[in-house]
Amino acid sequence: MKSDDVVISARDLRVWYGTAGLPVRAVDGVSFEIRSGEILGLVGESGCGKSTLGRGLLGLLPDGAARDGELFFRERDMLRLKRREQHALRGRELGLIFQEPLTRLNPLMRISEHFSETLKTHHRGIGKDEIESRSLEALRVMGIPPTRFRAYPHEFSGGMRQRLMIALTLVLRPAFVVADEPTTALDVLVEAQIIRMLHDLRDTYETSLLLITHNLGIIAEACDRVAVMYAGRIVEIGDAHTVFRAPQHPYTRELLRSTISLSTTGLNYIEGAPPDLSDPPPGCRFHPRCPDAMQVCERRAPVPRVQPSGSRTECWAADHANGLVTLTEDERIPLAKEVIALADEA
Amino acid sequence: MPTKPETPAPTGPVTSTDAVVEAHDLEVHFALQGSALARLLGRRGRTVKAIDGVNVALRRGEVLGLVGESGSGKTTLGRAILGLVPATAGSITYHGRDRGDVVVSELGSRDLRALRTSMQMVFQDPGAALNPGMTIEEAIGHPLVIHRKLKGAELRTRVCDALERVGLSPVERYLGKYPADLSGGQKQRAVIARAIILEPEVLIADEPVSMLDMSVRAKILQLMLDLKDQLDLSYVYITHDLASAKYICDRIAIMYLGRIVEIGPSDEIFANPRHPYTKALLKAIPEPDPDRMLPRDLPRGEIPDAAVPPLGCSFHPRCPVAVQECGWESRDLRTLLEEHWTRNPGATYDAERDMVGDLGKLDKPELSAHLGVTDSQGTLALLNRIRAENPDEPFWRGVAGIEDDGNGVRLEFHQPHDPALRPAGGVEVACVLYPDERENEKT
Numbered sequence: 001m002k003s004d005d006v007v008i009s010a011r012d013l014r015v016w017y018g019t020a021g022l023p024v025r026a027v028d029g030v031s032f033e034i035r036s037g038e039i040l041g042l043v044g045e046s047g048c049g050k051s052t053l054g055r056g057l058l059g060l061l062p063d064g065a066a067r068d069g070e071l072f073f074r075e076r077d078m079l080r081l082k083r084r085e086q087h088a089l090r091g092r093e094l095g096l097i098f099q100e101p102l103t104r105l106n107p108l109m110r111i112s113e114h115f116s117e118t119l120k121t122h123h124r125g126i127g128k129d130e131i132e133s134r135s136l137e138a139l140r141v142m143g144i145p146p147t148r149f150r151a152y153p154h155e156f157s158g159g160m161r162q163r164l165m166i167a168l169t170l171v172l173r174p175a176f177v178v179a180d181e182p183t184t185a186l187d188v189l190v191e192a193q194i195i196r197m198l199h200d201l202r203d204t205y206e207t208s209l210l211l212i213t214h215n216l217g218i219i220a221e222a223c224d225r226v227a228v229m230y231a232g233r234i235v236e237i238g239d240a241h242t243v244f245r246a247p248q249h250p251y252t253r254e255l256l257r258s259t260i261s262l263s264t265t266g267l268n269y270i271e272g273a274p275p276d277l278s279d280p281p282p283g284c285r286f287h288p289r290c291p292d293a294m295q296v297c298e299r300r301a302p303v304p305r306v307q308p309s310g311s312r313t314e315c316w317a318a319d320h321a322n323g324l325v326t327l328t329e330d331e332r333i334p335l336a337k338e339v340i341a342l343a344d345e346a
Numbered sequence: 347m348p349t350k351p352e353t354p355a356p357t358g359p360v361t362s363t364d365a366v367v368e369a370h371d372l373e374v375h376f377a378l379q380g381s382a383l384a385r386l387l388g389r390r391g392r393t394v395k396a397i398d399g400v401n402v403a404l405r406r407g408e409v410l411g412l413v414g415e416s417g418s419g420k421t422t423l424g425r426a427i428l429g430l431v432p433a434t435a436g437s438i439t440y441h442g443r444d445r446g447d448v449v450v451s452e453l454g455s456r457d458l459r460a461l462r463t464s465m466q467m468v469f470q471d472p473g474a475a476l477n478p479g480m481t482i483e484e485a486i487g488h489p490l491v492i493h494r495k496l497k498g499a500e501l502r503t504r505v506c507d508a509l510e511r512v513g514l515s516p517v518e519r520y521l522g523k524y525p526a527d528l529s530g531g532q533k534q535r536a537v538i539a540r541a542i543i544l545e546p547e548v549l550i551a552d553e554p555v556s557m558l559d560m561s562v563r564a565k566i567l568q569l570m571l572d573l574k575d576q577l578d579l580s581y582v583y584i585t586h587d588l589a590s591a592k593y594i595c596d597r598i599a600i601m602y603l604g605r606i607v608e609i610g611p612s613d614e615i616f617a618n619p620r621h622p623y624t625k626a627l628l629k630a631i632p633e634p635d636p637d638r639m640l641p642r643d644l645p646r647g648e649i650p651d652a653a654v655p656p657l658g659c660s661f662h663p664r665c666p667v668a669v670q671e672c673g674w675e676s677r678d679l680r681t682l683l684e685e686h687w688t689r690n691p692g693a694t695y696d697a698e699r700d701m702v703g704d705l706g707k708l709d710k711p712e713l714s715a716h717l718g719v720t721d722s723q724g725t726l727a728l729l730n731r732i733r734a735e736n737p738d739e740p741f742w743r744g745v746a747g748i749e750d751d752g753n754g755v756r757l758e759f760h761q762p763h764d765p766a767l768r769p770a771g772g773v774e775v776a777c778v779l780y781p782d783e784r785e786n787e788k789t
Contacts, residue, residue: 045559046530136691145684146691147705157648158416187415187586190648192630192640214560217632221640241636258561260589261633262616267564267593273529345531346559 006072007176007208008034008057013069015049015056022278026052028232029069031304034176037202039209041223041240043216043255045346047274049232050212054178057210058094059086073176092122095174095207099181101161105153112150114168122172138171139164141204142197159190163197173205180212195222216259220244228252231275231285234304238311248313248322250292273346284316287335292317296331365403366548366580367427367450367465371436372400374419374426378653394652396422398604399436401767404548409574409581411595411612413588413627417649418601420584424550426451427582428465429458440465443547463493466541470553472533476525482509483521486540493544508539511576512569531562535569542577552584567594588627592616600624603652603660610773620775622665647681657711658762659777665740671778673762674744676715680708682741686732698728703754713761718754725755 015027026049034040042050056067059078071078073094078086090096098104105114115135119126136146142163153161162182169177179198183191199222201207211223219226219240226244227237228251236249247253257268272289275281281288287297294316302314305324319325320332373395380391397419404410404427412420425431427438433451440448442464453461469475476485487505490496496504509517512535525533534554541549551570555563567590574581585591591598592612599609600621608621619625626645645664650656656663658673663681665672683702687695703719718725726748733742747758763778770780 045561133692136695140688140691143688145688146695147684147687147699159648187648188588188627188630189415189645192632192644193646195632196640196642196644215632216560216634220634220636220638221632244634244636255561256634258564259634260560260563260567260587260593261635262589262592262628262631263633263635264589264593267568269563269565269568270561273531345562345565346529 005036005074006033007036007038007074008032008210009070009072010057011070013053013056013067013071015052015061015065015067017062018064018066019278024278025232025280026277027056028277028280030229030232030234032227032234032237034208034210036175036208037206038225039199039202039211039223041219041226042210042212042229043214043219043226044229045214045255045274047277047346048229049277050229051180053229054096054180054210054212057176058090058096058178060090060096091118091174092172093175095169095172095177097166097169097177097179097182099184101158101165101185102153104165105161107153110150110152111148111164114164115171118168118171134171135167138167141170141201142167143193159186159193162186162190162194166194166197170201170205170207174207176208176210178210178212181214182211183218184213184215191218198222216244216256217261228255231280232277233285233314235286235315236311236313238309242309242311246309248307248309248311248318249286249315250290250317251286254291269345272344284314288338290317293335293337294320294327294331295333295335296327298335299331364405366406366441367582368403368439368441369400369423369427369436370439372397372423372426372433372438372451373435374422374431375434392653395604395655396431396652397426400604400606402599402606402609404580404582405597407574407578407580408596409571409583409594411591411598412582412584412601413586413591413598414601415586415649417603417652419604419652420586420601421552423601424467424552424582424584427548428467428550429453429461430467440548460493462489462546463544464546465548465550466544466546468534468537468541468549468551468554471557472530472537473525473557475537476533478525480524481521482514482523482525482528482536485525486536486543489540489544504543505539508543509536511542511573512536512539514539530558531566534558534566538566538569538573542573542579545577546579548580548582550582550584553586554583555590556585556587563590570594587631588616589631600627603649603655605660605776606767606774607661607777608773608775609767614772618771620770620773620780621661621777622667622779623661626664626666646685654711657713658764662740662744667779668740668743669778670743670746670760671763672740672744673764674741674759675762676708676710676712678741678744679715679717679757680705682732682739686735689735701725701728713759715757715759716751716754717757720753722750722752722754726750729755 011031012029014029016023016025044050055061067079116131119131144163183194195218223240226240227234230251236252247256254270258270270289283299284297284302287293296316302316304312304314305319306312307318307322320327374397375393375395377393378391412423414420422431426433429450438450440450442448483505486508487501490501490504506517509520514520514535555566583595595612598612598615599606602623608624619628629641630644643666647664656673657675662668662672663678701721701724702717708715744759745757746760749756765776765778767774767776768782
């Protein structure tokens with residue numbers, strides 16, 4: 001049920017944390033759009049700013065963090081909204097699914113009470129019958145039998161609890177949901193069940209989803225488009241098929257290569273670790289780890305360009321290979337790599 | 347109603363000559379605390395059979411994978427091998443290169459401590475496995491201080507050796523660091539250095555890479571493989587991730603609810619998985635390939651409660667190909683009804699719920715189940731509707747008879763059969779779909 005109306009649109013969005021020293025620029029100028037009913041996957045190593053971006057979109061940042069740039073939810077300018085107005089949007093319009101389901105459920109409250117509290121908070125004066133019918137519908141979508149409606153959280157297994165959390169988010173029918181590593185704590189079979197449910201969500205609710213994960217397999221399974229994040233920037237974004245078939249950015253390519261899957265025939269890994277975001281390397285931030293780095297990569301930061309494959313990439317090597325830029329011979333000289341110690345790793 | 351387990355055959359191809367550690371008929375049970383009244387009356391609470399009769403041997407120089415979901419008993423088995431949890435029955439024997447045969451499951455705490463020089467563990471979460479108040483030098487050297495009373499220059503030399511072996515070099519950069527200064531991969535390297543510093547023969551690695559970033563997992567696995575060759579180690583690799591097990595393991599044991607359900611050489615397990623659970627695990631791995639979608643026929647539900655395991659084969663409630671003798675029982679009927687209502691909530695559910703009566707009485711495992719209060723015709727019709735929704739549902743294969751008993755419907759199930767491990771073309775599998783080759787020889 002994908003339509004063309006844009007639900008979330010970010011332009012040059014930045015999020016940074018103030019520290020005693022330099023500010024940590026966790027999200028440093030990202031631009032993207034999410035359309036209605038679309039699932040965008042966000043992937044990258046730990047410390048690349050994925051979770052900060054997810055929370056920044058919802059305005060759920062800790063004290064001492066600041067946002068800048070442009071962020072629109074439908075036609076609303078999120079960075080100009082008052083705190084109270086933002087607060088009112090959350091839950092009803094904007095949802096968040098966490099990694100640890102048990103810590104988010106109140107052990108003394110029945111599931112039915114969780115639902116009625118949630119619905120009453122966001123819809124004053126909602127009737128008892130409507131609470132029940134909406135709750136049961138959300139449970140049905142997540143495959144939880146109505147017989148369990150009055151059970152307590154401890155009576156559910158781990159996978160069921162995560163499905164409950166998703167149902168509690170969906171019962172408010174938010175237009176946009178951020179799911180931050182929703183299946184990381186779960187077993188493979190349960191994970192597969194939940195990924196499938198997330199993938200099927202658009203058939204029932206017209207929810208757009210930002211799915212944050214470090215597992216490329218999950219992205220391939222559930223997402224329409226994928227954004228690859230490195231050191232606070234989106235280095236590649238495009239249709240999931242295209243990005244997986246023909247990755248344009250060396251980081252995407254190496255990330256795919258280092259994923260251990262059933263078809264893995266050799267062990268691959270990316271040298272080094274993501275940089276300190278208070279002082280990222282000059283030029284392209286990936287250049288110290290990049291196998292394709294050239295002189296230009298160290299000197300000038302690449303700009304986002306749409307490649308012939310259709311995905312948008314920030315990479316001199318891709319731009320050059322696809323004839324989008326002309327580089328001088330000097331600029332094309334492969335960068336002499338500083339030796340990365342074996343154990344400098346993520 | 348207990349099902350009679352088949353007597354397990356003596357483990358086939360493994361002989362004790364090439365084994366470093368062996369578990370024989372191992373059982374690890376944990377007693378659950380009953381209610382206050384039950385304890386007052388001296389009644390014993392229920393027990394959780396974390397390990398329920400496991401025979402397995404780790405051969406010298408191999409990587410043996412223990413693979414399964416949480417609750418399958420893989421971690422408990424690993425800890426039992428080290429003597430970290432006491433065996434309720436059966437034995438663990440360590441065939442030491444220097445110390446000869448030692449029955450680990452009978453050792454006292456002093457001897458167990460001495461055994462640590464031969465068998466060590468690598469933990470899942472390197473952040474939790476290192477003392478945040480100890481420098482890397484102190485942490486890695488600690489086993490030597492405890493077991494060998496080393497100090498001074500000799501201690502430092504050994505620590506530096508270990509650091510270099512695991513790739514934490516130049517060592518000066520790491521000796522004085524605290525765990526908080528290191529990345530996840532570096533911490534795991536330090537944990538591995540601490541595990542190898544006593545020159546053990548066996549390493550039990552419990553999910554050593556699952557907390558790490560994708561970009562370093564391969565690197566740590568490669569380090570483990572290199573160390574194995576350099577130091578003549580044997581590994582037990584515990585994981586829920588079949589993809590990494592495929593890469594590192596020589597043999598794999600698939601575990602489910604305290605038992606091994608399939609064991610054999612990795613190549614054979616991946617090329618030709620036999621147990622329906624193994625097949626399901628393989629199919630459920632999300633591949634980074636957008637053209638390959640997860641199949642729709644994945645097993646439903648989750649691993650059951652080990653305190654009240656299913657009758658017959660423990661996997662039958664989730665098994666897509668279960669047959670009549672797999673152990674169908676009253677609780678499966680409840681699941682069937684709940685799935686039906688999940689598909690049809692609202693008015694259908696309200697009406698039908700009252701008709702079938704108390705579901706709680708289905709919770710006790712029985713081979714016959716009663717459903718309904720007064721309207722036996724209606725209850726029968728409901729069952730037929732459910733059956734018509736999905737005629738291929740394996741549950742119906744287990745139903746021996748349905749009869750109207752005036753105030754409801756009674757379902758009788760087939761006698762359950764609890765399959766033991768049996769050889770099947772190069773591997774051993776515990777599933778009734780594979781006829782026991784040994785039984786055929788007998789007849």
